[in-house]
Amino acid sequence: MKHLKKNIYYSREDFIRHITTITLGRFAYDGSPVSFLEVAAYLNLTSDSLRMRKRDVKVMKSLEDVRICVKKIKGINHFYFLNEEDE
Structure with a gap:
């Protein structure tokens, strides 16, 4: 896995784009949520490279605009698509 330089994090725009796509x-495939670790593995990065220093309000707002929510499952953040049945 790739490591980004110390104190260098993945860009917000790329993070949002990849999270949305994944x-x-x-x-569409099976409706299950995607874990933060699966996203890191898909991007071939360490999970530390994807972490943000704090919960980024801009990122969360952008994800909520496309109806993607975050929930913790067994201590790991999972991203899932909020469909009409969930509302």
Whole structure:
């Protein structure tokens, strides 16, 4: 796996784009949520490279705009698509 330089994090725009693509693809396939670790593995990065220093409000708002929510399952963040049945 690739390591980004110390104190260098994945860009917000790329993170949002990849999360959206992966989550919607998984939803279309079987509807299950995607874990943060699966996203890191898909991007061939360490999970530390994807982490943000704190919960980024801009990222969360952008994800909510496309109806992607985050929930913790066994201590790991999972991204899932909020469909009409969930509302």
